[in-house]
Amino acid sequence: MTRWLSRIAALVVTGWASLGGVAAQDLSALAYLRPEESRVEASGDETWLTLGLTQPVPYRAFLLDQPPRLVMDFREVDFGAAKPEALLSGKGLSGLRWGKFRPGWSRLVAELPGPMRLVSVTQETEGEDGAVIRAHLEGVPAGAFAPRIGAPDSALWDLPQPAPVDTPHPRQDGSEPLLVVLDPGHGGIDPGADAGDGSEADLVLGFARELKEALRRGGLRVILTREEDVFIPLETRVTVARAAGADLFLSLHADIVPEANVAGATVYLLDEEASDEASQKLAERHDRADLLAGVDLEGHDDEVAHVLMDLARTETQPRSRRLAQVLAGAIKAEGLKMHRRPVQGADFSVLKSPDIPSVLLELGFVSSEVDRERLRDPQWRARMVRAIATGISGWAEGDAAEARLLRQ
Numbered sequence: 129m130t131r132w133l134s135r136i137a138a139l140v141v142t143g144w145a146s147l148g149g150v151a152a153q154d155l156s157a158l159a160y161l162r163p164e165e166s167r168v169e170a171s172g173d174e175t176w177l178t179l180g181l182t183q184p185v186p187y188r189a190f191l192l193d194q195p196p197r198l199v200m201d202f203r204e205v206d207f208g209a210a211k212p213e214a215l216l217s218g219k220g221l222s223g224l225r226w227g228k229f230r231p232g233w234s235r236l237v238a239e240l241p242g243p244m245r246l247v248s249v250t251q252e253t254e255g256e257d258g259a260v261i262r263a264h265l266e267g268v269p270a271g272a273f274a275p276r277i278g279a280p281d282s283a284l285w286d287l288p289q290p291a292p293v294d295t296p297h298p299r300q301d302g303s304e305p306l307l308v309v310l311d312p313g314h315g316g317i318d319p320g321a322d323a324g325d326g327s328e329a330d331l332v333l334g335f336a337r338e339l340k341e342a343l344r345r346g347g348l349r350v351i352l353t354r355e356e357d358v359f360i361p362l363e364t365r366v367t368v369a370r371a372a373g374a375d376l377f378l379s380l381h382a383d384i385v386p387e388a389n390v391a392g393a394t395v396y397l398l399d400e401e402a403s404d405e406a407s408q409k410l411a412e413r414h415d416r417a418d419l420l421a422g423v424d425l426e427g428h429d430d431e432v433a434h435v436l437m438d439l440a441r442t443e444t445q446p447r448s449r450r451l452a453q454v455l456a457g458a459i460k461a462e463g464l465k466m467h468r469r470p471v472q473g474a475d476f477s478v479l480k481s482p483d484i485p486s487v488l489l490e491l492g493f494v495s496s497e498v499d500r501e502r503l504r505d506p507q508w509r510a511r512m513v514r515a516i517a518t519g520i521s522g523w524a525e526g527d528a529a530e531a532r533l534l535r536q
C-alpha cells in the first residue's frame with residue numbers, strides 16, 4: 129500500500145512541476161473548459177474523468193470521505209455554461225459539481241459510487257496551448273480507502289480562515305451602532321437552488337446588496353459574508369460573523385421545497401428538533417451542499433466547549449427567537465406574503481454562533497412560480513428590504529432596553 133501512496137504523492141507533485149516550462153503569460157490568462165473534450169468513462173470498478181482545458185493550470189487532487197469524494201482544485205477555470213451533470217453517464221461517478229471556490233481558484237467535486245483510490249492524475253498539453261487533465265480511479269474495499277492523500281497542507285490552496293474567537297461577544301445595549309452580518313447563502317461551486325434564469329446564490333447576493341444599502345442609510349454597520357459569487361463554507365460564515373463581533377446574523381436564502389403550493393417568506397431559527405420534516409430536510413440539504421462542495425469535517429472539533437460560551441448560548445436563544453418573531457411581524461405588516469407558519473425551527477449549521485442572535489430568512493421559495501416572480505420584482509424587493517430594516521431596528525431597540533435592564 130505504501131508504494132501506491134508515495135506514487136500518488138509523486139503524481140500530485142508532477143501536476144505542479146509540469147508547469148515549470150509554461151511561460152508566465154500563459155498562466156495569467158483564464159483557462160476555459162472544453163466540454164466536448166471532457167467526459168466520464170467507466171469500466172468495471174474503474175473510472176476515468178477527463179477534462180479538456182484551453183491551457184494548462186496548476187492543480188491538485190485528493191479524496192475525502194463521508195461521502196467518498198474526489199476533489200480537484202485548479203487555478204481559476206471558467207466552466208462556462210456547461211452543466212457538470214451532462215458529463216455523467218450513469219456509472220463511474222454518482223455526482224459532479226464545479227465552480228468558483230475562492231477568488232482565483234476553482235474546484236471540482238466528484239461524488240464516488242463507493243471507496244476508490246486515485247490510480248493517477250495527469251495533465252498533458254494538447255495541441256498549441258490546450259491541456260487535458262485525466263484522473264483515473266479504481267474501486268477499493270472500504271478498509272483501504274485513504275482520504276486526504278495528496279492534499280498539500282498549504283495556505284495557497286485552502287480557504288482563508290478567520291481566527292476563531294473563544295470569548296463571547298458582549299451583548300449590544302444600543303450605545304454603539306448595531307453591526308449586522310448579512311449572509312447571502314451558497315455561492316461559487318454551490319449555486320443553491322435553480323431559480324430558472326439564475327441561481328439562488330445570485331438572487332440572494334443581489335438582495336443582500338440592496339438590504340445592505342438600506343441598513344447603512346439607517347445608520348447600521350453592515351458586513352456581507354460574501355461580496356461575490358464565491359464559495360464560503362457554513363462554518364466559515366459563522367466564524368466571519370464572530371470575528372467581526374456581529375450583533376446580529378441574518379442568512380438569506382430562496383430555496384426549493386419539494387412540496388407543491390408552498391410559498392411565502394419564512395423565518396428559521398436554530399432548533400435541533402425541526403418544526404417538521406420539510407424544515408429538517410431543508411437544513412440537511414444545506415449541510416450536504418456544503419459537504420459536496422468539498423468541505424472536510426475530519427478532525428474538526430464541533431464547537432468551542434466553554435462555560436462562558438454555554439452561558440452565552442442560553443442567553444442568545446430567546447434573543448434569536450424574538451428576532452425571528454419581530455422580523456416575521458414586520459414582513460406581515462408590510463403586507464408581504466408569508467408561509468402559513470411564518471416562524472419555524474431546524475438544525476441549520478449556519479445559525480450556530482453561541483453569542484450572536486441568528487436567523488435564516490427564506491425570502492420565498494423558487495419552487496413557487498409566484499415567489500420567483502416576487503423575487504425578481506424590484507418593487508417587491510424594496511418592500512421586503514423596508515420590512516427587514518424596520519424589523520431589525522425594532523428588535524435592536526427592545527433587545528438593548530432588555531440588556532440595560534438586566535445589567536441593573
Ligand SMILES: [Zn+2]
Pocket residue numbers: 313314320321328381382383414
Ligand atoms: Zn439555500
